[in-house]
Amino acid sequence: MLSTPYEIQFGVKLIIMDKLLGSKKTIAIFVLPGVIFFTLMIFIPIIASVAFSFFEWDGIGKMQFIGFQNFRSLLQDNIDNYWISVKNTVIMALLTAGVQLPLAFILAVVLSEGIKGEGFFRTVYFTPVVVSSSVIGLLFLKIYNPDYGILNVILKHLGLESLTTAWLGNPKTALAALFFPIVWQYIGYHMLLLYAGIKSISPEIFESAKIDGAKLSTIVRKITLPMIAPMIEVCLTLGIIGSIKIFDLSIILTNNGEPLGATLVQAGLMYKQIFQYGMYGLGSATSILIIIQCLLVTVILQRIFKNTRI
């Protein structure tokens, strides 16, 4: 029975909350501002892009309906080197899944083991995520500079002068030089997500495993990994979608695709088509293909991880 004034007040509050959340109308009213914002800012522009992608349009003149011609020129005729940008996206996605996430996971496991200075290292690894991409871009521009960049300077002092090159200007190294900062930048982000996931596992489980004599490798394989599978799914999804959408560092480091289109990425191609070539229809088609890829990745990853859910 409710007796004290505080308990009565608390109970009434609970009842009100219950009633409110039970009513569809109230939910609708409270969600409405968000829905309006989302519709105006995201949903309608996507629909408009879909519409534009069926037209040939320079942004100001007459729009000419051409059906699927824009998609055909991209996918079949490889116009503006579309497939190179897709190839680069795939490489970046593989790097995310194969290098970035494993490194992030190792860091997360080591940190969560309770090493000395846990908080300090957590902050250090997370710093690149907080720093703006343009700052990171300028930083690496200096690092890669062929004349005074620290990378070439170090190589020269090590006697490896034959390895020095114009990292961003050499078509053979430009892609790697562009992707390294991206991989590096987001390791801390994924590390923090995975670290939070590991920390949320009840410590008794680890303790009992240790008492049973399990090694760290066994614990990681049999306990940690399965327990944080949902978190890994989130990281993978965010990482791969992120690699489809790379844009800022490509603009700053390689001037959107230089040298000679070797580092072209899809979002950069879309920007080029719309704002430099004035081909709004074609650019919209590229953007629609980006959206489709993002959705596909999300759905496929959800399928793959369906069975791992506990």
Next chain:
Amino acid sequence: MKKAIVISMILCLLLSIFSTAGCSSDVNKQTDTQTSAEGKTAEPASSVGQSTQEQKTETPTLTLWHYWTGETDGNAIAFKKVLESYPNDNPDIKINVSGFPGADYTTKLKIAFAANEAPDIFNIQGAGNMEPLVTAGKILPLNDLMDKYQTNDKILPGSTNAFTFSDKVYGLPTITGLAIFFCNTELFEKAGVEIPNTFDELLYVIQKFNEKGITPMMFAGKELWPVMFYYDILAIRTAGSKKCVDALQGRESFDQPEFVEAARLLQQLTDAEAYNKSDLSINWDEGVQKFAQGGAAMLFNGTWVTGIISDPNVPVAGKIELRAFPAIGGQYDNDLFGGCFECFCISASVKDTDTAYKAISYLSKKMSYESLINGNGLPAWKTDSSDDISNLDPLVQQQLNLLNQGKDMCLWWDTVLGGKKADIHKALVMKLVTKEITPEEYCKQMQDQVNEQ
């Protein structure tokens, strides 16, 4: 009970909405009262006051958009001076100025035109850049007004080429840009050679510079256009300005011996190691800075470099000589690379075209003059008695002489081609420089991908 709660919640929500709305309407009221207060002070005044008020409403106001923003950019500094002197010289036409940084300026204009919120007058880059706006009928043709105010006598011949579409002129020119061969005399003395006048001499001095370990030429290639300059001037030397313009506009083929020859000459520079290969990956700013620090002996680039190297704090200040690009011994050795590619336009929706025309003629002419004084560009208007040009910087004077020696001109190729074609041209020149393609392949691809598209 349930209903009461729901209703009370809705009331709360409405209340909060109205309370915020109430705030904003209060603000409106405040400004309203302010204006009405002003109105009141004006009202009791005598008929004189009323008439001044009428005059005020009569003063036509134009909206002006421009992209000359920033603090250090030479054009921006010159335009700032123009805007400062505008109200004094034109008390009868007011302008509302908005400046937007360059990168997305044209896109912004397009959107404004589509939404019917375009400015009355604006500046823009010519050729491919303004063509969509012209074909969509958004820009006013100026031929009649130019005849009426005899503008053609006041501007330099050929300065409206980039703004002319099917014999109609759509803009008034501001600055003439010119590509110039900048030579660091100190480094030439160090290597013990003279500034080259011919292409063969150029190859010789390149060899001498390389022996001394000095970078001969600056090829800053990240944005591609600074490298494109070298091919374009060579093509102007071999084929002549007229043929180049015709080829760029699709009336001539690029697959001709002259253009192949230019490509071969460019590859000779690569073979002679005329530039530092790693410079191909640095951007233009870095390249110019390197040249200004004495990092290379020669640079072929636009008039805008003058503003940077004439700064007394720069190591090369006072050591740079301005020349025409070395001759190849043909009949086109006096042809120039450059021209006027920025202009002021009037929106087609403007009703009082005379007023707008007066405003843009003032802005264009004044910009032309201020740029000359400031050293960021050569004039596109003839100087007249109202302009004081007695104290020109010696470097600017050298530029003027080069301009006067020139016979014919061909505008920046990337400006003429515009958009995607410009990108293809620049990429092909880069492939040529790095010897990924042969001169013949280059010309064939130029013809297939640029001319016949």
